[in-house]
Amino acid sequence: MLVLSALVFGGIFGWKAFVGLQIDKAMQSMKPPPVTVSTASAELQSWSPMIPAVGTLESMQGVNVTVQLAGLVTELHFDSGDTVEAGDLLVQQYTANDKAQLAGLIAENKLAEMNFARAQELRAQNLMSEREFDVASTDLERARAAEADLRLRIEQLGVRAPFAGQLGIRLVDVGQYVEPGDSLARLENLDQMRVNFTVPQREIGAVAAGRPIAVKVDAWPNETFAGEITAFEPRIDDDTRTITVQGIIDNPRGQLRPGMFAQVAIELDAREDVVTVPQSAITYSPYGDSVYVVVDPSRGEQQASVKNTFVVTGATRGDQVAIESGLRAGAEVVTAGQQKLRNGAAIEVDNSVPVSNQAAPVAGNN
Numbered sequence: 484m485l486v487l488s489a490l491v492f493g494g495i496f497g498w499k500a501f502v503g504l505q506i507d508k509a510m511q512s513m514k515p516p517p518v519t520v521s522t523a524s525a526e527l528q529s530w531s532p533m534i535p536a537v538g539t540l541e542s543m544q545g546v547n548v549t550v551q552l553a554g555l556v557t558e559l560h561f562d563s564g565d566t567v568e569a570g571d572l573l574v575q576q577y578t579a580n581d582k583a584q585l586a587g588l589i590a591e592n593k594l595a596e597m598n599f600a601r602a603q604e605l606r607a608q609n610l611m612s613e614r615e616f617d618v619a620s621t622d623l624e625r626a627r628a629a630e631a632d633l634r635l636r637i638e639q640l641g642v643r644a645p646f647a648g649q650l651g652i653r654l655v656d657v658g659q660y661v662e663p664g665d666s667l668a669r670l671e672n673l674d675q676m677r678v679n680f681t682v683p684q685r686e687i688g689a690v691a692a693g694r695p696i697a698v699k700v701d702a703w704p705n706e707t708f709a710g711e712i713t714a715f716e717p718r719i720d721d722d723t724r725t726i727t728v729q730g731i732i733d734n735p736r737g738q739l740r741p742g743m744f745a746q747v748a749i750e751l752d753a754r755e756d757v758v759t760v761p762q763s764a765i766t767y768s769p770y771g772d773s774v775y776v777v778v779d780p781s782r783g784e785q786q787a788s789v790k791n792t793f794v795v796t797g798a799t800r801g802d803q804v805a806i807e808s809g810l811r812a813g814a815e816v817v818t819a820g821q822q823k824l825r826n827g828a829a830i831e832v833d834n835s836v837p838v839s840n841q842a843a844p845v846a847g848n849n
Contacts, residue, residue, distance in 0.1 A: 520820035538680025
């Protein structure tokens, strides 16, 4: 019975072991399905070296709109965020008393004109002394000056936009008493922006009016704004040994705002050849940056596969990143689908949806 039991259980366990071995062999012989990825070729491009800098944006024109004379606000002709043209009336102060006085001064001016006309006739006939004629002339000048002064005061009680631009938050209400220096709103002209930044003194040879610059801001990380240097300080800062530079950037869509932090690159005349790939092709990790290079099936593989290759990355331009070492021009790299890959994995290439690969991308219209 013991021998028979051993044979039975031995057969059962042996059969299970045999089945498990066959399953393992079958699993090992089965290959995972290929991973669908998109690819792009590493390109050899000619890039201009750049000097990096950091700066701050400011508008070409920006003021706090204030009143010239103290008075009571009777009318508001703007709201927060409005776009205005130069000369648009923004705030009207109380002018009833001044207009009433103006009517009296206009009458006095007319009387002075009539008296002066009579004085001219009498003087021509030698019926008036020279002193009396001078008094009539002076009275006319005083009446005209008084009327002009009051008209100017009435005009100053209407606050107008000094230039075209966009208003900020309204800081005044109807019925509020305001005095000179009180801010009514902030007015900024956003058509062009200035960028102020500093560069080390060793790079002063690259600072010249008209030299192109490329500007990036955190709010629009995928877009580069082109501009040029317009001015720079003639003196080097004693503490930092840097020179302050100013450039101008066109801002037709109003994307850039005063006070933004900017990354600036000064483009130099010399050019150098670099290998570039789309930034989406780079897999960043603490152990080093890498790309998946497509292995051509003509090299003995039944299907295209990938090889994980470590690279040394360099400067970036828009969607592109320079590869300093580890990759040759013309190599095909994976640009989408890396999260499903492992070294040696089989792939199927589908480039029906192209990956952005521009040195100076422009944001599309949504």
